[in-house]
Amino acid sequence: MPAPWRTPPPPIRLGRRDALLRRLAPSLLRLPALGLRGVGRVNARGDRLDPQVARMLWLEARVGRVMNPEDAALARSSMRRGVALIDGPTLPVDEVDELRVADDLPARRYAMSGGPRPLLMFLHGGGWVAGDLETHDRFCRRVAREAGAVVVSVDYRLAPEHPFPAALDDVERAWADLARRAASLGADPERLAVGGDSAGGNLSAVLCQRLRDGDAAGPAPALQVLIYPATDFRREAASHREFATGLLLSEDSIDKYKAHYAAPDDLDPRVSPLLHPDRSRLPPAVVATAGFDPLRDEGEAYAEALRTAGVPVEHLDERGLVHGYLQLDHAIPAADAAATALLDAIRRGLSSRR
Numbered sequence: 001m002p003a004p005w006r007t008p009p010p011p012i013r014l015g016r017r018d019a020l021l022r023r024l025a026p027s028l029l030r031l032p033a034l035g036l037r038g039v040g041r042v043n044a045r046g047d048r049l050d051p052q053v054a055r056m057l058w059l060e061a062r063v064g065r066v067m068n069p070e071d072a073a074l075a076r077s078s079m080r081r082g083v084a085l086i087d088g089p090t091l092p093v094d095e096v097d098e099l100r101v102a103d104d105l106p107a108r109r110y111a112m113s114g115g116p117r118p119l120l121m122f123l124h125g126g127g128w129v130a131g132d133l134e135t136h137d138r139f140c141r142r143v144a145r146e147a148g149a150v151v152v153s154v155d156y157r158l159a160p161e162h163p164f165p166a167a168l169d170d171v172e173r174a175w176a177d178l179a180r181r182a183a184s185l186g187a188d189p190e191r192l193a194v195g196g197d198s199a200g201g202n203l204s205a206v207l208c209q210r211l212r213d214g215d216a217a218g219p220a221p222a223l224q225v226l227i228y229p230a231t232d233f234r235r236e237a238a239s240h241r242e243f244a245t246g247l248l249l250s251e252d253s254i255d256k257y258k259a260h261y262a263a264p265d266d267l268d269p270r271v272s273p274l275l276h277p278d279r280s281r282l283p284p285a286v287v288a289t290a291g292f293d294p295l296r297d298e299g300e301a302y303a304e305a306l307r308t309a310g311v312p313v314e315h316l317d318e319r320g321l322v323h324g325y326l327q328l329d330h331a332i333p334a335a336d337a338a339a340t341a342l343l344d345a346i347r348r349g350l351s352s353r354r
Contacts, residue, residue, distance in 0.1 A: 041054060047292075047320060049291075049320055050320040052333070052334065053322055053332060057246070070256050072130070076126075079131060079135055083134075083327050088329075090137075093110050093112065093144050095109070095186075096108065096141075101173075101174045101177045101181075103177075105174055107152050107155060109152050110144035111144055112145060117149055118192070119152065119178065119185065120225070121175060122151050124196060124200050125201070127253070127256075128261040131158075132155055140153045147344075148350070149193070150186050152174075156203070160260040164261050164270075167199075168206060168270060172210065175217075176216070178192070179192055192222055193221050193283075194223075195227065197228060201228065201229025205229055208283050210270075212282055222283060222349075223283055224284070226288070228290055228325075230295055232301070232302075237301070239298075240297075243292055243293060247322050248322050249293065249295070249322075250294075251294065274302050284312040285303070285311060285312070285314070287303040287306075288315075288316040291319035292322045314349070318341075326339055326342075
């Protein structure tokens with residue numbers, strides 16, 4: 001059996017300064033908005049940026065958080081630190097197990113007692129460069145608790161050490177393995193879903209297309225959950241220009257993530273699922289987008305393309321939020337409400353597949 005591509009990440013720990021900042025953050029986010037840059041920002045559609053998100057962006061620029069995807073190691077540590085600064089208490093889940101899937105991929109299983117339950121293979125975001133089992137631990141716990149699914153979060157290989165198509169290869173292997181092992185994981189083999197945020201949403205969409213086309217092994221998912229997904233590597237949509245700077249995800253960061261992932265052709269459906277000529281006969285989808293996200297328009301375009309092709313779609317349009325809002329649910333009420341709506345949609349989607 002091959003060794004895991006990397007050991008599971010240790011729990012995120014903060015230094016004294018960051019621990020203090022974490023305790024103060026809830027109070028700081030409630031301060032009056034007067035004079036804070038970004039508060040009152042309105043996008044071209046007339047949507048207003050949530051004022052607490054604006055406060056968070058203002059604070060983030062002043063607490064020394066560095067997010068430079070040019071340095072992959074720094075991008076990873078910065079993402080972990082950023083999540084830890086705003087994360088809440090660990091949510092209790094009946095069963096949390098470390099495991100390997102497809103022999104060599106670290107993974108983490110979350111489940112409440114009872115079953116069998118639907119299974120969601122979760123793929124974290126981070127631009128194919130950052131993110132891990134820890135950065136998305138809270139959301140996976142919420143899916144297990146609130147959507148009633150067994151969740152298996154997969155730590156696929158990251159660029160630049162493992163450029164395209166390594167992550168996709170890992171996701172395909174993981175899906176085939178989890179489909180075979182579903183019953184032993186406490187899951188219903190007839191209700192298997194895939195989902196992820198950002199880069200993880202991209203990989204989820206591509207996996208569904210490749211399973212339908214016979215290019216990957218395993219059953220078709222009962223549901224695909226695409227959370228502010230990247231769907232078009234050409235980046236021609238207006239939202240990329242409108243939100244190029246000043247938010248959690250910038251044009252410069254996207255450029256560096258793409259360079260690390262090193263896909264040779266932006267037109268390849270394996271990186272641009274929106275450009276696949278056939279979007280029919282794909283699994284029902286939950287698609288979530290954010291109103292102040294560079295990826296907003298391509299996520300919306302993919303939801304509409306699926307709907308036009310006859311695929312059932314539930315689109316959650318979170319107009320006042322930014323890319324990455326899942327990690328803000330403890331600190332910002334609007335993000336918590338959006339996460340709750342998403343979990344409700346996942347539960348409905350999986351329940352309808354009985």
